[in-house]
Amino acid sequence: MAVPFVLATLARRGLLRPGPPADLIRQLTALRRWGFGLAGELRQAAARDPERVAVVDERRAVTYRDLLERAGRLARALRGTVRVEPGDRVGVLCRNSAAMIETLVAVTSLGADAVLINTGLSGPQLSTVAREQQLRALIHDDEFELPKGLDGIGAARLDELINEAPPGELTPPEHAGRTIVLTSGTTGVPKGALRRTPGGFGPLCSMIDRIPLRAGDRVLIAAPLFHTWGYAGLQIALALRATVVLRRRFEPVAVSAAMVREQCTAMIAVPVMLQQLMEQVPAGRRPPLRVVAVSGSALPGGLATRFMDRYGGVLYNVYGSTEVSWASIATPADLRAAPNTAGRPPHGTRTVVLDEAGRPLPTGTVGRLFVGNEMLFDGYSNGTSRERHHGLLATGDLGHLDAAGRVFVDGREDDMIVSGGENVFPAEVENLLAGLPQIREVAVIGVPDARYGERLAAYLVPQPGEILGPEQVRDHVRRHLARFCVPRDVVFLPSLPRNATGKVLTRDLPR
CATH class of the missing domain: 2.30.38.10 (Luciferase; Domain 3)
Structure with a gap:
């Protein structure tokens, strides 16, 4: 990526502000030695702004210095007690918290691969992931009950490991640990995708050139950190030496209150969260947001x-x-x-x-x-x-x-159906129905049809107190789209089945 673009973007977002020469040298040395993954980004932030609050979660606030110190102790404990070695895979089944960040940094600092596990997986899915990913260890929040035969390291044991960590130094591994993100798995068992570690400032600048996040922002990451977008938000936040605000679950009123209390200037979320904020939070309640960045659906x-x-x-x-x-x-x-x-x-x-x-x-x-x-x-x-x-x-x-x-x-591509010889895109019908004021949520999918091969089925969640009939729905589609776009099945539900990132689980829709 062109050097002038990178330098200009870093300058516009406040990342080239002058500082003590010794801090600048430590910052650049950390990136040179540890790279641009989480292990390197945390170290550069701690070198430049050690006393800045790095993370505020529901248990504690922790500075960049202390976050790095705890992550380093955990890495030494995983290496010495759990015998995690470079190239091993360690599963991380956690909700958003400072402890999850410490775990991710610790694992990748050893050259091991962190496997981010969706907190919404069923027991059989979790067992399948553990087997297919050949996990050396599984670190999890205590609230998650593991399937029989699957052992893990819970939160209480994690604190013990940090407190009892053996002495020693960490040196950069020969090969940086990678992050494996599980695909959403809305139609079956998720696959593990091997994420690249950034090779420089280019990827960061591509994002913050278009999204005006700045050094030192206070960022509430509402999207799950195990999700590609939540994890990307964490990478960006550490690179910007931001203060990251986390909550274990997305509860609209509590999240809004946290953003007001912590004076958040940015939020990283998935679209369904915005919809819930609009429905649950009074219109007059506004944190000082400059950026709300969403992705995922x-x-x-x-x-x-x-x-x-x-x-x-x-x-x-x-x-x-x-x-x-x-x-x-x-x-x-x-x-x-x-x-x-x-x-x-x-x-x-x-x-x-x-x-x-x-x-x-x-x-x-x-x-x-x-x-x-x-x-x-x-x-x-x-x-x-x-x-x-x-x-x-x-x-x-x-x-x-x-x-x-x-x-x-x-x-x-796999959603497009052929109904009576016509190509039909369910998303086109879904977007149209989502615009109806009586509708809160909608999903449109293709289902088998004996006569036409396939047909559309619409699943709708009405707004509270609203009444809408199937024929009204069909008439609305008929007035705006081609006849072959009209859903033959119209099903009303109290809610749509969604995973932890807000995506509709189409396999769980009634047929």
Whole structure:
């Protein structure tokens, strides 16, 4: 990535402010020795701002100096007592907390791979992940009951390990520990995706060039840290020497109160959290937010506009995935102009629309979305990967570009159905129904049909006190879309089944 762009971006975001020469030398030395993963980013932050509060969670506030000291003690204990070695894999089954960050830094400081485990996995899924990932150890919060035959290190034991850590020094491993993020697993058992460690300031600058996060911001990370977006938010926050505010669970009123109390200037979240904030938090209650950055799923119809009407022009929507990292970023101006857009590719990223043969498609034509940047994943931990064309990786999504270069996601490749010979995109119907004022949540999927091959089924959660009939829903779709887009099944539910990151679990919808 071009050096002038990197330097200009670092300067604009306050990362090149002058400081004591000795601190600057220690900061740069930490990055040179430990790299740009969590282990290096924490060390550079502790070298530059050791007394700055690094994390505020529900148990404690901890400075960068103390966070690094505890992570180092845990690393020595894992090496000496648990016998974790470079190349081993350590599962991390935790909710957002300072202890989870200490664990992640400790594991990767040893050159071991941290496997981020979704807290919503069932017992059988957890057993499968432990077996397939060949975990050397599993560190977990005490609230999680492990399946029979699976041993782990709970929170109480973790504190003991830190307190009883043997003396010694940590040196950078020959090969940096990687992070393995599990795919969402909304339709089956999740796969482990091998995430790359940044090789320099480029990936950070690609994000903060478009999303105006600054050095020393106070950032509430509401997205789970085991999720790609929550983990990315943590990486960015440590690089910015920010104060990270965490809560174990997302409870809208409590989260809003925490942002007001801690004077948060930024929030990292998933879209369903914004919807819950809008529904549960009084309109007059506003923390000093400059940035609300969301990712992980599409913004429901109209949510972007409603949120900015209340909180101001602070919303940024990142389209990406565990495999491609980021593909595009929508700014507040983009979302005002086209509320359903995924934005434009940031600096250093290419996002293109290709046909089945890998040829570029013209503006406005729906095709397969491919992405190229320096943070494409290294494949799945089972040895498989995603299709590539000319260095670009398939996202698994269908989409198109408009004349302004904005990206629009029309749905998953495997979600598109053929009904009576017509290609139908469930996401198009879903976005339309999400705009109905009587509807709180909606999911539209394809289901088998004896006559047409497949048909659409719509699952809707009405707003409290609202009454809506199936034929009203069909009439609304009929008035705005083609006849083959009208859902034949309309099912009303009290809520949609979602995982811990807010994605709808389509496998759990009634059929």
